[in-house]
Amino acid sequence: MAGAALVAHGGGPTAVLNASLLGVVEEAREHKQISALYGAKFGISGILEQNFVDLLQQSDETLLSAALTPSSALGTSRREVTEQDLDRVLAIFRAHGVRYFFYNGGNGTMGTAGQIQALARRKGQQLEVVGIPKTIDNDLLATDHAPGYPSAARFFALAARDIGADNLALPGQVEFLEVLGRNVGWLAAATSLARRDADDAPHLIYLPETPLPQEQLLDDVQRVFDRLGRCVVAVCEGQLDEHGEAFGADVRTGSRGSLAMNLGHRLARLITERLNIRARSEKPGLLGRVSSLCIADADWSEARLCGARAVAAAVAGHGGNMVTLRRDENSPEYRIDTALAPLEEVALRERHFPAEWRNAEGNGILPEFQNYVLPLVGEIAPLAQIQDIPVAKRSL
Amino acid sequence: MAGAALVAHGGGPTAVLNASLLGVVEEAREHKQISALYGAKFGISGILEQNFVDLLQQSDETLLSAALTPSSALGTSRREVTEQDLDRVLAIFRAHGVRYFFYNGGNGTMGTAGQIQALARRKGQQLEVVGIPKTIDNDLLATDHAPGYPSAARFFALAARDIGADNLALPGQVEFLEVLGRNVGWLAAATSLARRDADDAPHLIYLPETPLPQEQLLDDVQRVFDRLGRCVVAVCEGQLDEHGEAFGADVRTGSRGSLAMNLGHRLARLITERLNIRARSEKPGLLGRVSSLCIADADWSEARLCGARAVAAAVAGHGGNMVTLRRDENSPEYRIDTALAPLEEVALRERHFPAEWRNAEGNGILPEFQNYVLPLVGEIAPLAQIQDIPVAKRSL
Numbered sequence: 001m002a003g004a005a006l007v008a009h010g011g012g013p014t015a016v017l018n019a020s021l022l023g024v025v026e027e028a029r030e031h032k033q034i035s036a037l038y039g040a041k042f043g044i045s046g047i048l049e050q051n052f053v054d055l056l057q058q059s060d061e062t063l064l065s066a067a068l069t070p071s072s073a074l075g076t077s078r079r080e081v082t083e084q085d086l087d088r089v090l091a092i093f094r095a096h097g098v099r100y101f102f103y104n105g106g107n108g109t110m111g112t113a114g115q116i117q118a119l120a121r122r123k124g125q126q127l128e129v130v131g132i133p134k135t136i137d138n139d140l141l142a143t144d145h146a147p148g149y150p151s152a153a154r155f156f157a158l159a160a161r162d163i164g165a166d167n168l169a170l171p172g173q174v175e176f177l178e179v180l181g182r183n184v185g186w187l188a189a190a191t192s193l194a195r196r197d198a199d200d201a202p203h204l205i206y207l208p209e210t211p212l213p214q215e216q217l218l219d220d221v222q223r224v225f226d227r228l229g230r231c232v233v234a235v236c237e238g239q240l241d242e243h244g245e246a247f248g249a250d251v252r253t254g255s256r257g258s259l260a261m262n263l264g265h266r267l268a269r270l271i272t273e274r275l276n277i278r279a280r281s282e283k284p285g286l287l288g289r290v291s292s293l294c295i296a297d298a299d300w301s302e303a304r305l306c307g308a309r310a311v312a313a314a315v316a317g318h319g320g321n322m323v324t325l326r327r328d329e330n331s332p333e334y335r336i337d338t339a340l341a342p343l344e345e346v347a348l349r350e351r352h353f354p355a356e357w358r359n360a361e362g363n364g365i366l367p368e369f370q371n372y373v374l375p376l377v378g379e380i381a382p383l384a385q386i387q388d389i390p391v392a393k394r395s396l
Numbered sequence: 397m398a399g400a401a402l403v404a405h406g407g408g409p410t411a412v413l414n415a416s417l418l419g420v421v422e423e424a425r426e427h428k429q430i431s432a433l434y435g436a437k438f439g440i441s442g443i444l445e446q447n448f449v450d451l452l453q454q455s456d457e458t459l460l461s462a463a464l465t466p467s468s469a470l471g472t473s474r475r476e477v478t479e480q481d482l483d484r485v486l487a488i489f490r491a492h493g494v495r496y497f498f499y500n501g502g503n504g505t506m507g508t509a510g511q512i513q514a515l516a517r518r519k520g521q522q523l524e525v526v527g528i529p530k531t532i533d534n535d536l537l538a539t540d541h542a543p544g545y546p547s548a549a550r551f552f553a554l555a556a557r558d559i560g561a562d563n564l565a566l567p568g569q570v571e572f573l574e575v576l577g578r579n580v581g582w583l584a585a586a587t588s589l590a591r592r593d594a595d596d597a598p599h600l601i602y603l604p605e606t607p608l609p610q611e612q613l614l615d616d617v618q619r620v621f622d623r624l625g626r627c628v629v630a631v632c633e634g635q636l637d638e639h640g641e642a643f644g645a646d647v648r649t650g651s652r653g654s655l656a657m658n659l660g661h662r663l664a665r666l667i668t669e670r671l672n673i674r675a676r677s678e679k680p681g682l683l684g685r686v687s688s689l690c691i692a693d694a695d696w697s698e699a700r701l702c703g704a705r706a707v708a709a710a711v712a713g714h715g716g717n718m719v720t721l722r723r724d725e726n727s728p729e730y731r732i733d734t735a736l737a738p739l740e741e742v743a744l745r746e747r748h749f750p751a752e753w754r755n756a757e758g759n760g761i762l763p764e765f766q767n768y769v770l771p772l773v774g775e776i777a778p779l780a781q782i783q784d785i786p787v788a789k790r791s792l
Binding site for chain 1: 405408409434435438446448449450451453454455458459461462464465466467468469470471472473474484487488490491492554555557558559561562564565566567571646657658661664665676677678679680681682683685686687688689690779780781782783784785786787789790791792
């Protein structure tokens, strides 16, 4: 089945989205069934406006440079799709002879991809829709992990280590590191990679899968501070208390649930007001998903691989699926291959952080998680220290 | 004058404070007048508690590893010093035979260094106190710039570029990047290095040296958003409005003036409420001063140089001074040497960002500043883009 192919991005940018784009273009060049490859500018909006860029006419150098660049070279969108939009998408695909559609995004994007595939089949329109996984949240089902997560996880793990070094050098205060994540704590959990011993930051890690009682937070922080005279806390932007409230933070409601917009700040104020300890909060925010300083090696290669495998799957007639990453559990070293999962299986569903990887107190992460995450993120080396060679005190 | 030497850190950590420590140790080894070299743990607090570490017994490898590590390997302090403390410091110096004291910090630290030097002279106690400059704020007088500033400036310039790429890929919203800086805008101004053309982020840059009228902010943002459909704003944590208020942000008063603790967030809310544009804010905060991912090359070398020159100055009997960086204005390429400035000249005084490097509207930075800052920070390369090779629209 020869025809044109189209690739689009959905949802928030990541550090490796453009590596997947490179993979799509490279693989598309290998298949004579693909007569043209278009990129939709700004996701579904670009499709509806026929705002396409020709990807087969890009130079190798351009594609590789873009692939090493964070964010989305095509542009992306959070636009909600209506029934009417779906009809128009198929009409546009017919007009351009688009037979292959690659939609690179998270579980919302996979929902739309599934709707487009289903409608095409109902109408008898020839179309193979294949999803390319992407989410910094790592909340996609059916895949070992999703491209974009490892780089963001590395960013926040390094941030926790470096802010921990600051807190160690200038103690006497509590630092909240607000981590991306409304509903799932995979990124916050990755800050545990910064810990080598019991005194290392982050001393407390909370995940939004579980409500955090305000009194538990106060008790936990007080206990760490009493012991060390300092404390670093990793907490997700979407953390709620035992009443389902955001600790008095501002809340914005969006398409994917509500988001506490200044949570870390509110928690820092709470600590100061209730425990009388100096406290502040840092919120790298979007920088955590697009920092050019922090692209995890494995993430980049796997993102590229997922792009390529999506093309191969579509050409083989396996539309209606998302590419998944499958870890070889029998291999002593980390080894990844891809597989396919039906779009309906991943659409609009969220994979929570497993309860068995959290400690009983609900304020820390167990080592089992590190076995999972370390190969993705890479080692977070402890920072160098000078040797503690003391000088004897003298009487004055 | 043979005797022991002591080095201490004051104020907030930076990415290159440990490079200055390396410079101190390396140079101290070269002078037989220096019989021992101690490091005070946690700044002035460590001096008062005789909490010293032996620095001449550290291995080369340890010192170099630590020097490549952000934060403060000795630990630092913000403790205010009393008259009684000063007497005790001198008594402790006598007890340990300390004849040379190197105090590495900002203008507050230089104030204390000057007090210690003055008291020693009044008492006839042999002591050479030399300041080593350090501040991410770049607000020290008498020096071309201060170690620590270039690395933090690079961090925020890269953050502005990367967040700009995110905003470009997913437009329709306003992003505030909250930059460190209570009273001076040197760091915020450095985000202008991310701009290559008129449409690049950050589109608006405000500095706390000047009040920002709320209506100006709203007008400026609306104008950029109308033109581009997106907007990135760099603003300092200490920015105030025309009434001297922090736009409704929480304010904490500390030893160095007041600090608006959630300013970027308040500004984002203001934009949403008044202009009905989706807005958010990112606050990398302390990560901007200690990120291991962002140590500017020139900064590291110069920090090391300042440490070494402080030792040489003290041994030569030039106590009572701070080492300064002096740029060779006659050299076509960037060339730095050091000089000395009296501690009283820099103590407790602040160097503001020059008004002549700001645009008339007060929302941007002129190219003259880039000539100053580029050699310190290094180039901020524009991110790669794919080529805009459009595909013709077809009738449906």
